[in-house]
Amino acid sequence: MPLVHAVNVHKSFHHNEVLKGIDLDVESGEVVCLLGPSGSGKTTFLRCINQLETIDGGRIWVDGDLAGFVERGDRLHRLPDKAISTQRREIGMVFQRFNLFPHMTALENVMEAPVRVRGRGKREARHRGLQLLERVGLGDHCDHYPAHLSGGQQQRVAIARALAMDPKLMLFDEPTSALDPELVGEVLTVMRELAEQGMTMIVVTHEMGFARGVADRVVFMDGGVVVEQGEPKHVIDNPQHERTRSFLSRIKAEHDEHARAIQEGLQVERG
Amino acid sequence: MTAGAVTGSGLEPTGERPGRIDAVPVRHPGRWVAVAVVAVIAALIINLLVTNAAFNWSFVFQAMVQSPVLHGLIWGTILGTVFSMVFGVVLGVVLAVMRLSENPVLRAAAFVYTWFFRAVPRLVLLSIMGTLGILWQHGLGFGVPETFARWFGSSNAALSFATINANDVFVGLIGGVVGLGLTEAAYMAEIARAGILSVDAGQTEAASALGMSRGKTMRRIVLPQAMRVIVPPTGNETIAMVKDTSLMLAVPVSAEMFFQLQAIGSRTFQTFPAEIAAVVWYLVIGTVLMIVQAQLERRFGKGFGAMTGTQQGTIARLLSFRGGMS
Numbered sequence: 081m082p083l084v085h086a087v088n089v090h091k092s093f094h095h096n097e098v099l100k101g102i103d104l105d106v107e108s109g110e111v112v113c114l115l116g117p118s119g120s121g122k123t124t125f126l127r128c129i130n131q132l133e134t135i136d137g138g139r140i141w142v143d144g145d146l147a148g149f150v151e152r153g154d155r156l157h158r159l160p161d162k163a164i165s166t167q168r169r170e171i172g173m174v175f176q177r178f179n180l181f182p183h184m185t186a187l188e189n190v191m192e193a194p195v196r197v198r199g200r201g202k203r204e205a206r207h208r209g210l211q212l213l214e215r216v217g218l219g220d221h222c223d224h225y226p227a228h229l230s231g232g233q234q235q236r237v238a239i240a241r242a243l244a245m246d247p248k249l250m251l252f253d254e255p256t257s258a259l260d261p262e263l264v265g266e267v268l269t270v271m272r273e274l275a276e277q278g279m280t281m282i283v284v285t286h287e288m289g290f291a292r293g294v295a296d297r298v299v300f301m302d303g304g305v306v307v308e309q310g311e312p313k314h315v316i317d318n319p320q321h322e323r324t325r326s327f328l329s330r331i332k333a334e335h336d337e338h339a340r341a342i343q344e345g346l347q348v349e350r351g
Numbered sequence: 352m353t354a355g356a357v358t359g360s361g362l363e364p365t366g367e368r369p370g371r372i373d374a375v376p377v378r379h380p381g382r383w384v385a386v387a388v389v390a391v392i393a394a395l396i397i398n399l400l401v402t403n404a405a406f407n408w409s410f411v412f413q414a415m416v417q418s419p420v421l422h423g424l425i426w427g428t429i430l431g432t433v434f435s436m437v438f439g440v441v442l443g444v445v446l447a448v449m450r451l452s453e454n455p456v457l458r459a460a461a462f463v464y465t466w467f468f469r470a471v472p473r474l475v476l477l478s479i480m481g482t483l484g485i486l487w488q489h490g491l492g493f494g495v496p497e498t499f500a501r502w503f504g505s506s507n508a509a510l511s512f513a514t515i516n517a518n519d520v521f522v523g524l525i526g527g528v529v530g531l532g533l534t535e536a537a538y539m540a541e542i543a544r545a546g547i548l549s550v551d552a553g554q555t556e557a558a559s560a561l562g563m564s565r566g567k568t569m570r571r572i573v574l575p576q577a578m579r580v581i582v583p584p585t586g587n588e589t590i591a592m593v594k595d596t597s598l599m600l601a602v603p604v605s606a607e608m609f610f611q612l613q614a615i616g617s618r619t620f621q622t623f624p625a626e627i628a629a630v631v632w633y634l635v636i637g638t639v640l641m642i643v644q645a646q647l648e649r650r651f652g653k654g655f656g657a658m659t660g661t662q663q664g665t666i667a668r669l670l671s672f673r674g675g676m677s
Contacts, residue, residue: 132556161565169562179557183575183653193561196571227655238557245561 081144083108083249083280090137091124098124100304106282111275113291114284116301117327122284126251130171131164143248169197172242176254178234180226186213186237187222190244212240216270232263236270252283292316300324407624414628419611424632427607431528431596436589438532443539450544468537478601480530524606527599542584546577578651586644593636608632
């Protein structure tokens with residue numbers, strides 16, 4: 081069985097159906113990018129995988145375990161909160177807005193869950209925390225509070241914090257969307273290294289360069305369904321569906337517009 | 352911005368670049384008038400305090416250190432405040448968590464509690480505390496209620512675990528502390544609720560995503576951040592509580608500072624200086640508490656860009672009254 085096995089996933093918010101039957105398998109070690117316009121349900125689907133949202137229909141299995149429910153007889157029983165927490169430990173999540181704990185230093189953020197949830201010793205957790213911060217290039221920032229770190233640094237601490245739980249799967253919810261353009265690169269670099277080390281990753285992103293260069297597969301979603309998926313070069317360079325094509329050309333236009341604005345800005349400065 | 356824009360300004364280009372500014376400051380004549388008025392009023396007050404014999408300062412300071420007064424200060428005023436506030440804060444946080452719970456029964460119970468204790472005045476409640484013993488004239492029993500016990504053909508005594516004299520519970524300092532603590536919990540519940548709601552939902556999500564349980568998320572992540580919002584009004588509540596311990600005379604509680612000073616006042620016919628003695632003690636306690644509050648605010652402001660270490664003195668911060676004088 082694949083690491084993530086989602087079948088016919090449905091989710092509504094107040095009669096507004098956001099996910100209309102998503103099927104998706106992610107193999108262990110695979111990097112999958114979810115693309116699509118805003119409101120297409122990518123983020124909601126990601127949040128369903130680690131049960132920040134409860135699904136209304138379908139099933140999701142993570143590492144062979146049915147997420148959120150247990151099947152007894154021929155009925156599904158909702159799992160108690162404690163069991164759901166146990167399932168979530170195996171899944172790391174990185175948020176668009178970082179969501180670091182502001183009252184803790186970078187190192188304390190990284191140590192918190194291993195110590196309080198896994199029950200590891202403080203010394204062991206500290207040692208591992210320092211290693212992880214080193215790995216995301218923030219070894220000398222471990223005593224800084226999040227308020228004294230840049231957005232890019234905060235997001236890298238958030239990645240280290242998720243990795244500290246030794247997750248089998250990492251979910252990234254638009255990890256670079258809240259960053260200033262010059263800070264995007266440092267976060268993508270860390271993510272790229274993580275992918276090269278074999279981490280299973282599902283990434284919601286608008287960074288086409290990352291999707292093309294790092295993803296094993298891209299999944300294009302629109303209107304709560306998967307429109308098409310495949311190797312990045314096939315989907316991005318040669319989309320089969322009209323909706324994929326118009327989305328990609330809009331992204332490209334925005335990107336070109338951005339590049340032109342920067343060019344003009346540079347010319348004005350020089351003149 | 353282009354280089355051409357500079358020549359368009361009001362000054363003719365002289366070839367020399369403008370240097371250091373040494374401008375004439377704006378005069379504030381109104382400020383000097385205010386200083387004069389305040390100085391006159393201050394002088395009048397000081398004159399009154401020093402020269403009016405009715406203050407009888409030597410009596411004031413003597414009264415302040417009488418042993419029943421000190422006993423009342425420590426037990427009724429200081430410990431009464433500490434116990435009432437601990438009682439109120441703990442119960443208040445529990446009520447706040449109940450108010451925010453998904454369980455409708457807990458929500459309703461917390462609402463009814465808050466509704467009742469916010470509506471009843473403290474003085475009235477404390478006075479009732481003193482007479483509450485009337486409800487349990489045969490002692491306050493813990494066990495299966497008599498009515499139920501009779502249905503099952505058992506006598507009350509057999510199913511009662513412990514019986515205590517109700518008057519022991521409700522009269523005196525315990526009654527006062529319970530009365531003050533119960534009302535305080537209703538106010539603290541609102542303060543704690545506002546604090547908990549002030550914490551971004553993303554914090555709870557991040558903690559959940561790491562596999563933390565709800566209880567742990569509340570204790571380790573939400574409450575420490577909520578403290579930043581909870582501490583300042585709790586400080587005010589504590590200072591108000593110091594003052595409201597004087598209401599315990601309605602219970603009545605004799606081991607309380609103001610009660611004792613009034614007693615001294617009426618025994619010696621020096622009512623006014625005795626009351627002034629109480630004022631001086633309240634000022635001392637109030638000052639100490641304001642300093643403690645400023646320290647706590649700094650501690651829980653950690654990581655929120657608040658001042659750390661000794662960047663700004665506590666006293667200076669107190670005197671600045673948030674925002675500072677201009």
